[in-house]
Amino acid sequence: MGGSSGIGEASAARFAADGAEVVITGRHQDRLDKAVERIGGHVTAHRMDGSVPADVDAFFEGSGPVDHLVLALSGSAGGGPLAELDLKDLAAGFDGKFWPYVRILQAALPRLREDASVTLVTAASARAAFPGTAGLAAVNGALEAMVAPLAAELAPLRVNAVSPGVVDTAWWDHVPAEQRRALFDGLAAVTPVGRVGRPDDIAQAVHALAANAFMTGVVLDCTGGANLSMGR
Numbered sequence: 001m002g003g004s005s006g007i008g009e010a011s012a013a014r015f016a017a018d019g020a021e022v023v024i025t026g027r028h029q030d031r032l033d034k035a036v037e038r039i040g041g042h043v044t045a046h047r048m049d050g051s052v053p054a055d056v057d058a059f060f061e062g063s064g065p066v067d068h069l070v071l072a073l074s075g076s077a078g079g080g081p082l083a084e085l086d087l088k089d090l091a092a093g094f095d096g097k098f099w100p101y102v103r104i105l106q107a108a109l110p111r112l113r114e115d116a117s118v119t120l121v122t123a124a125s126a127r128a129a130f131p132g133t134a135g136l137a138a139v140n141g142a143l144e145a146m147v148a149p150l151a152a153e154l155a156p157l158r159v160n161a162v163s164p165g166v167v168d169t170a171w172w173d174h175v176p177a178e179q180r181r182a183l184f185d186g187l188a189a190v191t192p193v194g195r196v197g198r199p200d201d202i203a204q205a206v207h208a209l210a211a212n213a214f215m216t217g218v219v220l221d222c223t224g225g226a227n228l229s230m231g232r
């Protein structure tokens with residue numbers, strides 16, 4: 001879900017390279033078509049807005065059995081210092097990510113095989129002490145808090161999350177290019193691996209959690225070590 005760009009697309013590419021039959025979703029058909037071409041393999045696209053319950057229901061009603069579900073819709077609202085945070089913007093943050101993830105998972109349950117896996121792409125901001133990210137922490141922290149209880153409740157189905165640090169994707173397009181470069185360079189300088197993330201870094205972690213039948217209830221940081229130094 002959210003497979004026409006960034007982390008979702010890179011994850012779809014990892015599964016497709018394994019020979020899996022992959023379905024990617026997103027709101028824009030043109031972006032989906034281009035992603036299908038880039039990914040190659042057994043990939044089909046389905047236009048769907050994850051924040052529209054009727055779209056989500058229709059998608060799963062028409063779907064066959066699902067082995068691995070990856071939730072990677074972008075949700076970017078709700079950031080900024082608390083003093084200036086418009087609560088409507090924070091609510092939009094939940095509407096753009098938290099509620100769609102929960103609704104999609106609920107709608108997917110009848111289609112998920114008994115031993116299927118679900119992987120949520122959350123964000124390391126959920127647990128970082130990084131000023132200006134309390135709203136994003138709330139949205140992603142709420143999802144991360146659900147991972148362990150859902151892993152117990154839905155077993156033997158497995159539920160995990162990958163929690164990325166900053167990754168160079170279209171998610172950052174709202175930041176002007178020069179400012180974005182300065183931000184990435186600054187973060188790279190305080191990140192142990194010396195760079196910000198690439199979509200495939202996160203896709204490798206998503207694929208590993210989906211593939212490993214002995215991992216469930218895990219929130220896996222994939223940050224290049226940035227969470228060790230962020231917020232000091």
Ligand SMILES: NC(=O)c1ccc[n+]([C@@H]2O[C@H](COP(=O)([O-])OP(=O)(O)OC[C@H]3O[C@@H](n4cnc5c(N)ncnc54)[C@H](OP(=O)(O)O)[C@@H]3O)[C@@H](O)[C@H]2O)c1
Nearest residue numbers: 002004005006007026027028049050074123166167169171
């Ligand atoms: N990039 C980062 O630094 C970073 C860091 C931590 C966590 N994350 C998380 O990683 C996830 C993926 O982000 P990304 O960086 O890969 O972003 P991205 O490159 O913007 O990709 C987002 C994907 O989600 C789709 N999408 C967005 N809203 C949707 C909706 N309502 N219904 C269906 N599809 C939707 C987009 O396609 P359409 O726009 O065509 O719908 C696109 O395919 C997000 O949850 C984000 O919070 C990202």
